Amino acid sequence: NAGVTQTPKFQVLKTGQSMTLQCAQDMNHEYMSWYRQDPGMGLRLIHYSVGAGITDQGEVPNGYNVSRSTTEDFPLRLLSAAPSQTSVYFCASRRGQGALNTEAFFGQGTRLTVV
């Protein structure tokens, strides 16, 4: 089982460049989320989605866009990368409505460096 797949695993960007971090899940989960992990700050929620066509902002949404055109995919776009966006990014998915207390399944992360 593939679970949650994130690509790429590593990326170096120059300030001002744009890119898309890909996330795909094959578990038919309704809920998907993007987090960034920085030392001493835990995981902070960037954006999340409760189903195809529905997205909402998390704690730190500025500088990031998302869309959810299919259940499987939830890409994260950086429109104009900044050094402050250097971080490790995790995508997660969960079963949705009607499935209480379900845990999130995480991808292996994307380590992004903006120079």
Next chain:
Amino acid sequence: AQSVTQLGSHVSVSEGALVLLRCNYSSSVPPYLFWYVQYPNQGLQLLLKYTSAATLVKGINGFEAEFKKSETSFHLTKPSAHMSDAAEYFCAGGYQKVTFGTGTKLQVIP
């Protein structure tokens, strides 16, 4: 805003000693609570989750956590630490929107 607070960014215990990692959640957090573990350069793995069926929840690798509504706490414990328990542990809570604590790095001293 909902929040999850972990007390102690670093905890050191001797091998064989009790492990206690503290987590408190704000009253605005729906009572859906989780503990995750992260080993170096890896993603997060679920240790246990609160299902509302019982206040004492047992997880993998001998860990357990007790949900105390009156104290808004969900502390993680393990009776006897192993070297392999050295990792970073995250408490999380929420339903559609899951919020994580800042993490506690557990060091196990031989």
